[in-house]
Amino acid sequence: MTTRSLGQFYPVSSPVHALDPRAKIIATAVFVVGLFLIDSTAGLLFVAAALVALVAVSRIPAGTFLRLLRPVLFIVALTVLFQVFFSREGVALFEWGFLEVHSGGLRMGLFLALRILLLVSSAGLLTATTAPVALADGIEDLLSPLKKVRFPAHEVAMMMTIALRFIPTLGEEAEKIQSAQAARGADFSEGGPLRRARSFLPVLVPLTVGAFRRADELADAMESRGYRGGEGRTRYRELRFRVGDALAVALTLFILLVGILL
Amino acid sequence: MQNPGEGTRPGGSFAVSCERVSFSYPGSAQPALSGVSLDLRRGEYVGVVGPNGGGKSTLVRLLNGLLKPESGHVLVSGRDPATEPFEVRKHLGVLFQNPENGLVAPFVEDDVAFGLENLGVPREEMRERVARAVEAVGLQGYERREPHTLSGGEKQRVALAGLLAVEPEILVLDEPTSMLDAAGRREVLKHLGDLRFEKTVLHVTHHLEELLDADRILVLNGGELVADETPERLFSNADLLRGNSLVLPVVPRLALELGFPPAKLRTPEELAEAILARTQSGTRSL
Amino acid sequence: MKLELRNVGHIYARGTPFQVEALRGVSLVVEPGEVLAIVGGTGSGKSTLAQHMNLLLVPTSGEVLVDGVDAMTLTKSELRRRVGLVFQFPESALFAPTVEEDVAFAPRQLGLDEEEVTERVLESLRALGAVELATRSPFALSGGEKRRAAIAGVLAMGPEVLVLDEPTAGLDPAAREDLLALILGLREAGVSVVLVSHDLDEVAEVADRVCALHEGRVSAVGTAAEVFYGDPTRAPETVRVASLLRGSRPGIGHPVRFRETLDALRAQQGT
Numbered sequence: 115m116t117t118r119s120l121g122q123f124y125p126v127s128s129p130v131h132a133l134d135p136r137a138k139i140i141a142t143a144v145f146v147v148g149l150f151l152i153d154s155t156a157g158l159l160f161v162a163a164a165l166v167a168l169v170a171v172s173r174i175p176a177g178t179f180l181r182l183l184r185p186v187l188f189i190v191a192l193t194v195l196f197q198v199f200f201s202r203e204g205v206a207l208f209e210w211g212f213l214e215v216h217s218g219g220l221r222m223g224l225f226l227a228l229r230i231l232l233l234v235s236s237a238g239l240l241t242a243t244t245a246p247v248a249l250a251d252g253i254e255d256l257l258s259p260l261k262k263v264r265f266p267a268h269e270v271a272m273m274m275t276i277a278l279r280f281i282p283t284l285g286e287e288a289e290k291i292q293s294a295q296a297a298r299g300a301d302f303s304e305g306g307p308l309r310r311a312r313s314f315l316p317v318l319v320p321l322t323v324g325a326f327r328r329a330d331e332l333a334d335a336m337e338s339r340g341y342r343g344g345e346g347r348t349r350y351r352e353l354r355f356r357v358g359d360a361l362a363v364a365l366t367l368f369i370l371l372v373g374i375l376l
Numbered sequence: 377m378q379n380p381g382e383g384t385r386p387g388g389s390f391a392v393s394c395e396r397v398s399f400s401y402p403g404s405a406q407p408a409l410s411g412v413s414l415d416l417r418r419g420e421y422v423g424v425v426g427p428n429g430g431g432k433s434t435l436v437r438l439l440n441g442l443l444k445p446e447s448g449h450v451l452v453s454g455r456d457p458a459t460e461p462f463e464v465r466k467h468l469g470v471l472f473q474n475p476e477n478g479l480v481a482p483f484v485e486d487d488v489a490f491g492l493e494n495l496g497v498p499r500e501e502m503r504e505r506v507a508r509a510v511e512a513v514g515l516q517g518y519e520r521r522e523p524h525t526l527s528g529g530e531k532q533r534v535a536l537a538g539l540l541a542v543e544p545e546i547l548v549l550d551e552p553t554s555m556l557d558a559a560g561r562r563e564v565l566k567h568l569g570d571l572r573f574e575k576t577v578l579h580v581t582h583h584l585e586e587l588l589d590a591d592r593i594l595v596l597n598g599g600e601l602v603a604d605e606t607p608e609r610l611f612s613n614a615d616l617l618r619g620n621s622l623v624l625p626v627v628p629r630l631a632l633e634l635g636f637p638p639a640k641l642r643t644p645e646e647l648a649e650a651i652l653a654r655t656q657s658g659t660r661s662l
Numbered sequence: 663m664k665l666e667l668r669n670v671g672h673i674y675a676r677g678t679p680f681q682v683e684a685l686r687g688v689s690l691v692v693e694p695g696e697v698l699a700i701v702g703g704t705g706s707g708k709s710t711l712a713q714h715m716n717l718l719l720v721p722t723s724g725e726v727l728v729d730g731v732d733a734m735t736l737t738k739s740e741l742r743r744r745v746g747l748v749f750q751f752p753e754s755a756l757f758a759p760t761v762e763e764d765v766a767f768a769p770r771q772l773g774l775d776e777e778e779v780t781e782r783v784l785e786s787l788r789a790l791g792a793v794e795l796a797t798r799s800p801f802a803l804s805g806g807e808k809r810r811a812a813i814a815g816v817l818a819m820g821p822e823v824l825v826l827d828e829p830t831a832g833l834d835p836a837a838r839e840d841l842l843a844l845i846l847g848l849r850e851a852g853v854s855v856v857l858v859s860h861d862l863d864e865v866a867e868v869a870d871r872v873c874a875l876h877e878g879r880v881s882a883v884g885t886a887a888e889v890f891y892g893d894p895t896r897a898p899e900t901v902r903v904a905s906l907l908r909g910s911r912p913g914i915g916h917p918v919r920f921r922e923t924l925d926a927l928r929a930q931q932g933t
Contacts, residue, residue, distance in 0.1 A: 299771030
């Protein structure tokens with residue numbers, strides 16, 4: 115089994131990777147909110163430049179990063195086209211039959227496209243520079259004040275950790291079951307979409323049943339090792355907020371402020 | 377090193393004791409265990425064998441409080457697992473059969489720390505104890521490995537390290553090698569062997585060769601304790617073996633058929649020597 | 663049927679940094695009506711090899727021949743019918759509401775009519791001693807019962823060669839003896855069995871020929887006696903005992919199974 119990391123995590127070492135996950139989560143949240151407060155294209159371009167610099171610092175290859183943006187290209191294109199062909203703002207630049215292209219439309223198209231791309235890029239940068247386990251830790255920590263209002267922060271975190279632990283295992287199991295059924299003559303590529311979906315039943319059913327059985331065994335093992343919820347539990351892994359982390363959040367705020375003012 | 381919140385409790389000389397314990401699974405016509413009484417002295421190494429469905433796994437779960445007996449009493453280090461499971465689990469650790477489903481964390485060292493986290497051990501102490509446990513099972517360098525990249529034997533060793541970190545006096549092994557290949561079994565048994573003099577061990581297994589060094593072997597069949605014998609006596613008792621679906625490993629079986637004491641000869645080398653020695657002394661006496 | 667692997671190589675994840683050469687130049691023949699055991703440690707390539715026998719995995723070099731014909735020219739469904747493969751812990755693939763439905767899956771996929779399917783299902787369940795399990799849910803069975811149901815599911819295809827990957831893993835001694843008896847029974851019925859196993863003592867009891875794999879290469883192949891006596895340090899206990907005594911008692915011969923080893927040792931004791 116060669117696929118390792120879940121999703122988009124790109125394991126290199128860089129100053130961005132080394133930041134505390136909480137700082138990165140907060141910075142991303144701030145970034146997203148800030149993006150909607152910026153109302154000029156110049157502002158967005160400034161922020162975009164900063165983001166590009168950040169991606170460079172994080173040592174993620176440009177090609178890999180751009181691949182993250184692929185799923186949204188369709189939406190971006192649609193948005194741009196819509197603005198370009200249906201906006202009547204600004205000076206008319208070009209006419210072709212009843213299609214009119216105005217400068218306002220171009221500008222709006224560019225603006226919206228940039229915003230979407232920046233949104234996805236910031237989320238992408240977060241997941242590319244933060245290991246899933248660290249993300250789970252960061253989320254648990256940030257959610258823990260909610261325990262006071264009875265929000266099951268610890269349980270949520272434990273569920274995330276267990277999910278991360280078992281996803282590769284379940285993936286291998288699914289492959290194995292698929293092979294076993296293929297050996298019994300199952301064909302997963304035949305027929306129309308409905309037929310194909312049904313042909314996966316011999317894989318889904320045992321996988322699901324197996325997952326429940328695993329859950330039972332895991333619960334027994336956890337209880338046997340003294341697990342009884344989050345009460346009185348200490349944590350082995352440590353999240354230490356350092357000066358660098360505070361600076362990162364401050365820097366993000368600063369960049370956005372400049373963008374907003376521009 | 378003591379676990380937090382621990383005091384000493386007089387437990388007598390028995391580490392584990394069961395008095396006429398019975399248990400039935402809901403919806404089952406037959407009791408899984410009926411009227412089983414047994415004692416484990418501190419430092420003993422006791423095996424448990426018998427056909428599947430005979431009550432072995434039920435016994436394990438009654439000892440660590442996953443199940444509560446319908447009748448009878450269980451005492452582990454002077455405590456009742458049914459009413460104080462959390463306490464009992466500090467003193468009794470269980471190594472389960474399936475190496476995959478006992479590992480809860482995404483990395484080896486985090487999993488080894490799991491039990492200590494549950495006990496509220498302070499972080500500094502945890503690091504130390506985790507490092508020692510990892511070393512005890514020979515997995516130094518594996519700390520940041522992910523469980524799904526490990527072999528079966530390695531996974532079981534991680535699980536064992538997780539138990540050892542908590543430093544229980546009693547270890548219960550529930551068929552720990554039955555899902556492993558020959559190499560994995562050897563690895564795990566080697567580390568278990570290292571522990572038998574420090575801990576009280578209850579070892580449930582189908583592989584009789586794993587119990588050659590046991591002080592005693594208990595036979596559970598149909599929910600009842602059918603026999604409590606030394607390895608020597610059990611291995612020589614063909615009726616007992618057959619009646620409980622027990623199969624001797626090859627060398628002891630050959631030994632027995634050839635008229636040798638079965639539990640004393642374990643390896644092919646020992647058997648070969650004994651055969652040679654016997655015929656030599658045989659010719660000499662002529 | 664004669665199943666042959668000629669110079670088979672297999673490279674996983676070719677061209678990526680995770681490339682692994684699991685099999686190198688493996689040549690092997692499975693003769694009709696024999697039990698061939700494939701032995702070797704973890705990582706030796708046993709499971710990879712097993713999956714080449716019905717082309718679930720395709721060789722990156724070399725070829726697989728069925729009665730002299732390139733297996734790639736046969737349709738997938740025909741090949742998988744004639745060469746049945748049972749994975750390790752096959753019970754994890756049980757999925758139907760009843761055992762008989764599950765066992766019927768493979769024959770139905772082959773397009774047989776319902777009458778034949780029912781017949782095949784009954785036959786396989788009988789061979790596995792699992793007829794009384796027919797109407798039960800596979801998820802409510804014990805480990806040994808599930809194992810039998812799963813193997814019946816593959817047997818119901820009526821294969822000429824049955825490949826079993828560690829079929830006794832996790833079973834108790836009684837279930838294991840039953841399974842070994844099944845293997846011998848299949849051989850009697852003319853089905854070739856390829857037994858992939860890490861347990862040499864079990865192999866000793868049923869194998870006619872043995873192929874030893876080491877790091878993807880065949881390190882030895884021949885009759886069980888030839889292979890095991892060729893390297894007694896990696897042999898079943900019976901062979902190890904006998905080979906230690908052969909020096910002073912050549913009359914012991916080359917016993918492999920328990921019964922024959924015992925008889926040979928007894929005879930040599932001069933009783």
